[in-house]
Amino acid sequence: MRTWRGLVPFTAVAASAAMLLSGCGGGSDADKAVDNSKLTVWMMGDGGAAQTAFLDGVETEFKQKHPGTDVVVQYIPWLEAPKKFQAALAGGDGPDVTELGNTETQGWAEQEALADLTGRMGSWSEGKDILPDLVKNAQLDGKQYGVPWYAGVRAMYYRTDWFAEAGVKPPTTWDELIAAAKAVQAKKPNTYGIALPGNSELPFYSLLWSAGAEIATKDGDAWKSGYNTPEAKRAVTFWTELVTKHKVAPPAAAGWNELDARTQFATGKAAMAFAGSWQQGAMKKDNPDIEKVWGTFPIPGPDGKPAPAFAGGSDVAIWKDSKRQDLAWDYLTVLLKKENDQKFASSLGFFPVYSDLVAGGSYRNDKIMAAFAATMQNTKLTPMTPKWVEVSRTKTVTQAMNSSVMKGQKTVEQATAEAATEMESILNAK
Known part of the structure; x- marks a missing residue:
């Protein structure tokens, strides 16, 4: 996986840790006519060896279904993300998939930056196990514009x-x-x-x-x-x-x-x-x-x-103007499959977004994480x-x-x- 660092801005989350992420929305016959040799993914923050290694593994798994697609990850500093998003909206040069802070999803959805994922979420079996408040927090006017990736509480x-x-x-x-x-x-x-x-x-x-x-x-x-x-x-x-x-x-x-x-x-x-x-x-x-x-x-x-x-963290979304939304959704579901979600969230000291994983025994006897895991079952928006x-x-x-x-x-x-x-x-x- 090729990576480029640095152009855009959760802020501390969060803050603070405190977050831009993209998943895809609706596909069409036009997707079949576009160039699927590259999928562009924006990840927030500075990355690092551990995250790059994790995303390399996600790409390897994704390529089992899409061997001809190169996943290009661009790391974007949190504080630069708003400028990057606005520029992409104005110039049409956005990603296919993007991370975003889970307090940001509604705002970008209102600006029509993100694809509507409602239909895709409804037919995705693992998605039904995501904590309800996290799912709801990525909605605007009853439609789903982001998919929770990882979360944490205080x-x-x-x-x-x-x-x-x-x-x-x-x-x-x-x-x-x-x-x-x-x-x-x-x-x-x-x-x-x-x-x-x-x-x-x-x-x-x-x-x-x-x-x-x-x-x-x-x-x-x-x-x-x-x-x-x-x-x-x-x-x-x-x-x-x-x-x-x-x-x-x-x-x-x-x-x-x-x-x-x-x-x-x-x-x-x-x-x-x-x-x-x-x-x-x-x-x-x-x-x-x-x-x-x-x-x-x-x-x-x-x-x-x-x-x-409040459960802060990141969502993943699909850029509305992406011509590879079906491809992007396939990447998103690999990134967010339970095994991968558990692995990545744990590496950050966050939680996976699935209710069965959060309630699992791996946290109950951990002298630090037990209190947070209990609180993850008691969140508000x-x-x-x-x-x-x-x-x-x-x-x-x-x-x-x-x-x-x-x-x-x-x-x-x-x-x-x-x-x-x-x-x-x-x-x-x-």
Whole structure:
């Protein structure tokens, strides 16, 4: 397989890990008349030896059915992807198959970049086992424009040795979380209880949902933000008071993203951190000894039930203008067959997208992955509208709301009211 690196931009996912991927849509007799000697695949990120080796294996398997087709993979940096996609839309020079972040699929579908895969998904037997929320997240107006490839959720990492020294166990409620953080700080005065990603939205959504609030709901043709509700204000209060009142996270946490929080935990500055399963490798790189003393538990809700989580990751899609959509679909189904999906997701610290694989025994006894696997069975979606990208990434409405409270710039009442107004303005814009 020939590869070229680098031209285009999940952003951190995600962020953050946080993602462009393409699968194919409808085929026609015209496909038989086109040149099938090359299939162009866009993959997000910088690639690497392990991913290239994996994709070489996928190509070998694909060529059992299509021996005359050369699969050309182009790696595109996440931050450059929007420019690359827009240029492809304008100039007609797109891929056949593309990866994309699973929060991006609806937006590109609305811009008519992606092929409709509804019919293909309906007749693909393995596709029926993909986790329903992941499938739904790649739909627009009831049509399927992407196929989930891999996914991950957030949980909490903690220092098992520090917890033992402080005489506390993994918390299951918000009150227990604060108590555990304070107990560790009392034993470790030069540390703090929680590496809080105060300027990140996805960990916060787990608390919002567990408090009984929604981000936004649609009533007829209009979107209504949930940030004005008592439940949402309760979640914002809890999240921000970890800094302002309980002081189990430092003031600097108001500006931290998930990468910052991860680093703080890995380097021994915090007893706990909100983080994704895919961040294990980076933590071990920061501190090779961390795996000797870490554990995980689900993000707790206020009442003892684990909090829901958003499953981030990547979809695969087929470019609408591709003349090789049947060929592209064959490649996509090889890439996404269960055996390959398990292999690739595991190599990244993510999960495969199939419900039977996620529920399988391989995760239950893993001291790190067990908490994430349990959370994968308890996911929710961000608002299903192409305009959500502007709320989430361009305007960073939720992040700004929480940071302003942590910095003492606004009260919870002021911040939630203003965020709700801004969110509704964006989501309801004509």
